[in-house]
Amino acid sequence: MSLTADEMWARSSFLTRLVASSATISEAAGDIIKAVMTDGDLKVINKSAVGQPIDVQTEADRAAQYIIEKSLQLKFDNKLTIIGEEEVTSEVERRESGFSTDVLALEDRLPAEFKAIKPEDVVVWVDPLDGTSEFAAKSRGREPKLNQVTVLIGIAYKNRAIAGVVHQPYYNGTESRTVVGIVNTGVIGLNVISQFDEKVVVTTASHSTDAVKKAIEALEKANLADRIEKVSGAGFKVLKCLEGATAYVFASHGCKKWDTCAPEALLVAAGGTLTDISGRPITYAANVQHPNTGGVLATAPTVNHDSYVNAIPDDVKAFLPETPVVTSKQ
Ligand SMILES: Nc1ncnc2c1ncn2[C@@H]1O[C@H](COP(=O)(O)O)[C@@H](OP(=O)(O)O)[C@H]1O
Ligand SMILES: [Mg+2]
Ligand SMILES: [Mg+2]
Ligand SMILES: [Mg+2]
Structure with missing residues (x-):
């Protein structure tokens, strides 16, 4: 006999509940992102300091951050440590209390160690809108490639990314999808490809530097x-x-911990690897500095990660040191 949604929730551990809620909350954030785009006034601001490269934020980034943090804290009794890219400023009335039963169905495959995780053991890294440079492309006279926009909710435990939700509001035009991964448990929402006819390397469209180019060469x-x-x-x-x-x-x-936490967990759950450019693991402790000072290097399932690490020139590696863990607030 199959269980009802409420029965599935009742028998689930905290981590599965958190990921199941995050999946549905990411979809609510996606709705808000689309509503801002439909409204047409993105209220773009530049977050970067004078003289630094442009770093845009829109009303969609702010509103999505708000609904994600408020909904998660409401659902989990304000017990979560959440670190988000944006401040919680743009108020949104909606709170999302739903959860994904597809995610709750992963409970049976969850390792025993993960079943014992409590709210105080995790750090939730939130990027409410990843790919803002695409989302706001019109403000710079260019048509946006909206399928590149995602909502990222990553969960770290013992400093490692262990679960990730990646929601694509415009996966297929206006149609969305939500992809979820829990390390050593499973991936849902996407068919993983792990055979390659050619080696395609993806890199930044909007934040290139000499070191970025040198690594690719x-x-x-x-x-x-x-x-x-x-x-x-x-x-x-x-x-x-x-x-x-x-x-x-x-x-x-330039890439931050909230950019990589959810994607890393998803990739690792699928059998891939994500480290800094020198092959060092990325730390997601609550007191780590936010920039991924060591850069980012991710490889697909079945790809030899070390071969990519070894091919990066030493002077590029020297320019990108490991991220320090700090004790004071940044
Ligand atoms: N030099 C830089 N300054 C600010 N953000 C940067 C950056 N380089 C990368 N990022 C951030 O890393 C994410 C991926 O960047 P890219 O698309 O260039 O690969 C983006 O997240 P957001 O869109 O959430 O801000 C982007 O802002
Ligand atoms: Mg940003
Ligand atoms: Mg981002
Ligand atoms: Mg962002």
Whole structure:
């Protein structure tokens, strides 16, 4: 006899409940992102300091951050440590209390260690809108590639990314999809491709630097990159690695922990790897500095991660040190 949704919730551990709620909340955030786009006034601001490269934020980033944090804290009695890209400023009335029964169905496969996780053991990393440069492309006179926009909710335990929700509000035009992964448990919402006719390497479309270019050139020389695709968003680039690309390479410190936590967990759950550019694991402790100072290197399932790490030139690696863990608030 099959269980009702409420019965599935009642028998589930905290982690499965958190991921199931995050999946549905990411979809509510996706609705809000689409509503802002339909409204047409993105209220774009530039977050970067004077003299620094442009770093845009829109009303959709702010409103999506708000609904994600408020809904998660309401559902879990304000017990969560949440670190988000944006401040919780743009008020939205809606609270999402739903959850995904597809995710709750993963409970039976959850490792015993994960079943024992409590709210105080996790850090939730939220990027309410990843790929803002695409979302706001019209403000710079360009048509946006909206399928590159994602909502990212990542869960870290013992400093490692263990579960991730990647929601694509415009997966197929206006149709959305939600992809979820829990490490050592499973992936839902996407068919993972792990055989490759050519080596496609994805990298940034909007934040290139000399080091980013140098790393890509080195991979081309080592026959590890037959074709380069420049696309936006860390979430979208990792989805690419699950659907035919071989690697995601970003030799820059601009990407943050909320960009990589959910994608990393999803990729690892599918059998892939995500580290910094030197092959070091990325730490998601609550007191870690937010920038991924060591860069990002992700490889698809079945790809030899070390071969990519080894091909990155030493001077590029030296320029991208491991992220320090700090004790003071940043
Ligand atoms: N130099 C930089 N300054 C600010 N953000 C950067 C950056 N380089 C990368 N990022 C962030 O990393 C994510 C992926 O970047 P890219 O699309 O260039 O690969 C984006 O997240 P957001 O869109 O959530 O801000 C982007 O803002
Ligand atoms: Mg941003
Ligand atoms: Mg981002
Ligand atoms: Mg963002």
